[in-house]
Amino acid sequence: MKRLAALLLLASFATGAHASSDAAFEALGDRFVADLPNFSPVASTSIGDHSRDADLDQVDAAARDSLIALLQSYQDELGAIDRDDLSRANQIDYELLQSDIASRLWTLEKLQEWAWNPLYYVSIAGNSVFSLTARDFAPLEQRLANVASRLEQLPRFLEQARASIQPERVPKINAETAVARNLGLVSIIETMVVPEMDQLPAATRSRLEAAIEVARNTLADHQTWLEEELLPRAAGDFRIGAELYDRKLAFALDSPLSRREIVARAEAAYASVRNQMYAVAKEIYAADHPYTAFPDSPDEAYKQAVIRAALEKAYQELPPRDGIIELAREQMQQATDFVIENNLVTMPDEPVEITVMPEFRRGITAAFLVSPGPLDKGQPTFYEVSPIPEDWSEEKVRSFLREYNVYSIQDLTIHEGVPGHYLQLALSNRYPSVLRGVLQSGPMIEGWAVYAEQLMIDEGYQDNDPLQRLIMLKWNLRAVTNAIIDSAIHVDGMTRDEAMKLMVEGGFQEEREAAMKWLRAQLTSTQLSTYFVGYQEWVELRQAVEDAWGDEFTLRRYHDQVLSYGSPPVKYVRALILNEPIPAGVD
8 A cells, every 4th residue: 555655646746747847838838929929020910919910020130139039048948848747749849849949040040041032021021911911800990000000111121121131142043033022012002902991091091001102112112222232243052052951951841851861762752653654644545545555664765755645635624824713713612522522531611712822922833822820710711823924925824734734723722722731721720739830840731732632532533534643643743853853953053954854854844834943942942842751751651550540540530630730740740649759859
């Protein structure tokens, strides 16, 4: 009895220690989330914290020094908490917070995009108004009064931006893209602010009109500076090099895989996916040419020809130039019906809208999903589709529409919508930890969307149409080539011609898609690797859970459970669902 009493007493002490540590960590996490508006008022509006909606970010040296000191204080407080004393859920949030703080500090002190990337400021300026006007989270007058306040601060903001930017460090491509996007804020004002102004009281409208005039003049002056001062002096290298790339990659992925392991896996997947495409292409080709005798050991040139011939059939089904959004709406409903009928995963009821992409985000991707922040409950998700530029030649338009044919738009809608980003984020954002909702994992989110594409085809979507499967494999190959060119460009010096050849010949991409991807790769180092790495992790996790659950495995049970943990890196989802030890994050 004495031994049992002693064990119970020790257990109670342990429970008390855990409770105390959990309380201390949760209080720290709550303060960190509450402090996010001090990091960036604009970013906080996007996550649903509206306490600083009237403020535009401070981006001068004093603000950066203050932010570094604040982050270091959080880092010190977090270091005083013993992770092993926390609950498993809090151990994960601890690792996420530790990695996020380390990443923010490294980005400010080492990567220093504030000094060489003018797009950093274009994005803040565009989002400062878009985040206030896109969703009805507050009365219109209140939101537009805050728009006026932010526009009134735009001269100060852009003056700080110009003082921070060091032209000799700015890559030419970043300067050129900033020139192209800077006036996107004017488009937001004209399309999302001006049409609503008739509903405002006279005083608020008068203030907003004056603020808009200030913004137009300020942006025009900044455009002149970008074109006449920055662009001619921009002399930086867009390739960030191995040291910066590897550290940035570690923060972006939070994965056990190193750059070399990712490249090795991607190169193996490149050969595998192309062989799968050949097998499907043979089926398509033979349906039209039933007496074809395919060689037992075809060379790569032969496979290339057969795959291209099969893809040409898919390219016969093109959407109208101005009909992509309507087609995506129809296909979203079809995908939703299929998921429900086949009991693949819980279908959320959060609102989703398919809309035109704002101008300040265009140029590097055909579509983008903007979900409401974890603090903005009940607000709509936007599946944004970029319109085809009016000044494109017929040749460029046809190249784009061949890439985004009817089958590709379906794959894109699965990726961005159901059961991809919209569904995953809607379910994952129900997780109660706001801290985890704020610290989302890119590879988890992007990898899930690539996994969703294959899931739908494997489950018989579109009546097992081989053309749809071929296009899905082409998109899977796109994720593979993304990972290959990402590090090859920034570390190994891959040229534009080499990248274009890999994407166009190796990946069967149309010229317009590959050209946009080359631009994106220059501007967004490490992001292109998230698709492939996340997908690999999701495939491996599902196989592990199928092995562990055996006959009790069902897709609905599995998908609902893995999406119930929020959006942390997949390694944490694995630890929770398989009851494995919680791994360390990036520090």
